[in-house]
Amino acid sequence: MTELSEALRQVQIDHTALAVPSRTPPHLWRLAALIALLVIGAAWLILHNTGHAGPQPKVVQLTAYQGSVIQPSFSPDGSQVAFSWNGEQGDNFDIYVKLVGENHALRLTTDPANDRSPAWSPDGKRIAFLRFIAGRPTSVWVVSPLGGVEQKIANFPGSGHLTWSPDGKWLAVGRGLLAADPGPSGAAGVFLVPLDGSEPRRVTSAIRPGNDDDPALSPDGRSLAYDGCARTFSCDVYLQDLNPDYSPRGLPRRITRQQLSINGIAWAGDSLVYSASPSWGTLFHLWRLGLHGENPPERLDLAGLLASSPSVAPTAGRLAFSRVRRNLDIWRFRPSSPPTPLIASSLDDLSPQFSPDGSKIVFTSARSGETFDIWIVNADGSNPVQLTDRKGRGDGAPRWSPDGDWIVFDSQRPDGFEEISVVDATGGRPRQLTTEPCQNEVPNWSRDGKWIYFGSDRTGRFEIWRVLLSGGKAERVTNNGGRFPFESVDGKTLFYLNGRALFAKQLPEGLERQIVDFVGLSRDIAVFEDGIYYGGRFENGQTPIWFYEFSTHKSWLITRVDGQINQGLAVSPDRSSFLYATSALTGSDLMLIENFR
DSSP, X not given: OHHHXXXXXXXXXXXXXXXXXXXXXXXXXXXXXXXXXXXXXXXXXXXXXXXXXXXXXXXXXXXXOSSBEEEEEEOTTSSEEEEEEOTTTTOOOEEEEEETTOOOOEEOOOOSSEEEEEEEOTTSSOEEEEEEOTTSOOEEEEEOTXXXXXXXXXXXXXXXXXXXXXXXXXXXXXXXXXXXXXXGGGSOEXXXXXTTSOOOEEOOOOOTTOEEXXXXXXXXXXXXXXXXEEETTEEEEEEEEBOTTSXXXXXXXXXXXXXXXXXXXXXXXXXXXXXXXXXXXXXXXXXXXXXXXXXXXXXXXXXXXXXXXXXXXXXXXXXXXXXXXXXXXXXXXXXXXXXXXXXXXXXXXXXXEEOTTSSEEEEEEOTTSSSBXXXXXXXXXXXXXXXXXXXXXXXXXXXXXXXXXXXXXXXXXXXXXXXXXXXXXXXXXXXXXXXXXXXXXXXXXXXXXXXXXXXXXXXXXXXXXEEETTOOOOEEOOSSOOEEEEEOXXXXXXXXXXXXXXXXXXXXXXXXXXXXXXXXXXXXXXXXXXXXXXXXXXXXXXXXXXXXXXXXXXXXXXXXXXXXXXXXXXXXXXSSOEEEEEESSOOEEEEEEETOO
16 A cells, blocks of 8 residues: 555645535546546556566676677577677687676687678577688588587578578578679579588579678568668668578568668567668667567667677577777878877767868768768867768768869768769858769869769779769769779879779870779878878788889888778878878677666
């Protein structure tokens, strides 16, 4: 009775409101009785919700190793987790197992190949994984969680995450497009790879150039969830019903309409948990979608940003996921002093470029936490001003016009395609220059300011194209592949990347020739009258900055900076300052949500 009285006080019902005069009409007596029933019902709900809710979900650290720990998979009872880790030296991914709550991990594989995508079998006796070897077929393997001899199941061009059938006889694996086979047999899709060594069996077929990946079989084996992607950054969750022999029953059903980049799907009772990002596959969150209701997907903000590869242990009330530790900031190097951070936030800042007079810097930032936008700061890093605000799902690769009046950039559309736009450097509404349904990316200016160069895959592979600033039909510039264009100071030569090599082409119809064999992840170059600055190969924790001299056709080492330069290298017009994007933090950890329901 004490608990009931307390509950009644919580709903704040004044008992005097129920008092009824002795000569009250009968219909008022019935109304008073109804109110009394409602009060008792509300009290019961309060008692039920407060007394039996159980402990609240909380996020705790599952691993805290150096390097990258990715792709967790729970044992059937949820007491252990398998994962892929590139080790303290960050040199090779292998499969490990650890008890939840313990720090020590048991290493299961030692092959020099990269071993990823561990998946624990339903009986807990085996862990399957994918082995990636450069120049050789990807293969599917199994190993005991206690260690020992590894067993090869099949050569199979798998990707993404693995999942077991409930009877332990099949592994569902995603397969990318096979360029050598343009027909249906070469299409991307989800396959079932049998443990007995017989031929894999197709379950889904993606439509080119799309892809199906990250399969997750339901615990009862009746449904297969997977991400179906129309293109790289435009995916949704699909469900394929299955017959008792795991063959597809009917057509797959699209159950989300988000068109995001997806990285991992897991079953959680009658719902799915998946990782998805709106911007270029970088700003990942965990999402949850119930399968027996009409509610839209719910973002699991408890997990935080940069969360991927979810794994659920329902019996233990646990959800594990990988969280990236990377945070790109823009650093400045001056020959007379050591590098220091110049533009920084708690999220990625990258792709810096000096204005023509060197007084300002334009860059890309995810500091809003939702998308990448274009920002401008003074050359000393002060007075940040936001130039674009969620024009697309991500705005990037900004470049100043030669007169400093305009900024050109690429923007990811909701359907995953990218477009080229320009905006006044003082602000305003951007103007779109491309409309084709394809990837149009990383633009740059001609030296006279009349043309915009950009990379585009509209012909099936990336080539350099250009379009007038005033608009109109785009023209193709290269014929043998190309991305990331920069025009020479005199406007007579176009420099660009083809793969990781730096190429040059005399305009308009000269030969396409290689001049540098490797440019690192900086992808940007800085072109001057006498040569080109570029970032080299990341080795031993450092990235070299080189200068390719036109007169000698040789590269000279300028300096080595700590960390990996990633999407951003710029040199001030007077060459006194170098800007580059790098992260003081690297790798990823496994996190755990306890009391997950």
